[in-house]
Amino acid sequence: MTMVSDDIRARVASVLPGVRKDLEDLVRIQSVSADPGRLTEVERSAEATAALFRAEGVDARIVRAYDGAPPAVIGEKRGPEGAPVVLLYAHHDVQPENDPADWDSPPWEPTVREGRDGPRLYGRGAADDKAGIMAHVAALRVLGDELPVTVRLFVEGEEEVASATLPQLLEQNLDDLRADVIVIADSGNWDIGVPALTTSLRGLVRVNVEVRTLTHAVHQGMWGGLVPDSLITLSRLIASLHDDDGNLRVEGLVTGRAADVDYPEERLRAESGVAPGVDWIGSGPKVERLWTQPALSVIGLDAPKVDGSSNTLIPAARARLALRTAPGETSENALACLRQHLEKHVPWGAQLSIEVVDTGEPIALDVTGPAYDAARSAFAEAWDGTEPVDMGVGGSIPFIAEFLDAMPDASVLVTGVEDPDTRAHGANEGLHLAEFERVLVAEALLLRNLGAESAAGTL
Structure with a gap:
């Protein structure tokens, strides 16, 4: 440990109580961008975020791609003349809480209790991604007037609903966002006590697939055995997507290699939540199946409920398929391959x-x-002294491609506050508090290091 990091650690420790309080206040705001009934909460979240940055000397303002679009926060705090420009990204919108009964404490009331390897702060958005916002706020709070770089800010308000207006926002505000380095605080670390830099992410193609076998519903007793059942037809089509070992059978998709990282079996089972006795699907190294091979799942199904169902053949059945695509793939090719497979394998002329x-x-x-x-x-x-792991992520952050297109010469660093037990998007989302403090130290040190690199003429 150096004297530099000792100084930063002491400063982080001094601001940490206030950072925690501000984070808890943000968690109480129900900024669910997918819920039209909570749009005022998304607005309130944007205002609160802007206020936090203004308090640290950032000239922050709320912007929209058009009237009525979700609110984003952008801003700037200037460093020394000629210093590199660092764009700090996070998002202030969150996922729905879903069924509150699945939570061990109220999802909108931040609560600290013991978790895996230490206390956690539980609540929707406590990690994804309001802790990312507070990591940026804390770095500015720690460095104060000694900020060695010019910081620009972009806190999005629709990341959880696919960032539809992000390309417009980047185009409209590019001069205010352009940077040498982009820090995207929306990922995680390898484990408690082991940091990571996310170096690859899978893409995503989602489609709704419908099969129709009838022009109208008919009596199952009268026509079953002759007329194909739309649900069975859809089930057979879905089953065609994988072989008996669970390998994806869609031809023409890109696959890739992953970093040589050991992911122990016991940890995999604990972190995935897989039920006892369930086998893994697919073949090849496990990290490649998670990070650099395509994966397809059924994430939604329209079908009559079991309770109250009648002896009826329904005319059509529909499913939503989510295809994660490997680094090096294109959405255009993946969609074409998936479409070709489905058209080839739809049974019985449906x-x-x-x-x-x-x-x-x-x-x-x-x-x-x-x-x-x-x-x-x-x-x-x-x-x-623990070196960061170069980590792939099986999930997707599609907007990174937008940043790379807008600023092709910028270095993109994907960091974050999550750990394998964060449960982002699920019930009991939690932020590991000791890891959060390390994240704050790391970001302040990163900005200081970037300033030093620039002073040495290497950045």
């Missing part, structure tokens, strides 16, 4: 329709250069 819901491109980042050197050094110091 009518097939495919509706594209949304797509997002996969990402493989260039992890070399002075910005990554600065980040690795900062993370190693913050975690007491």
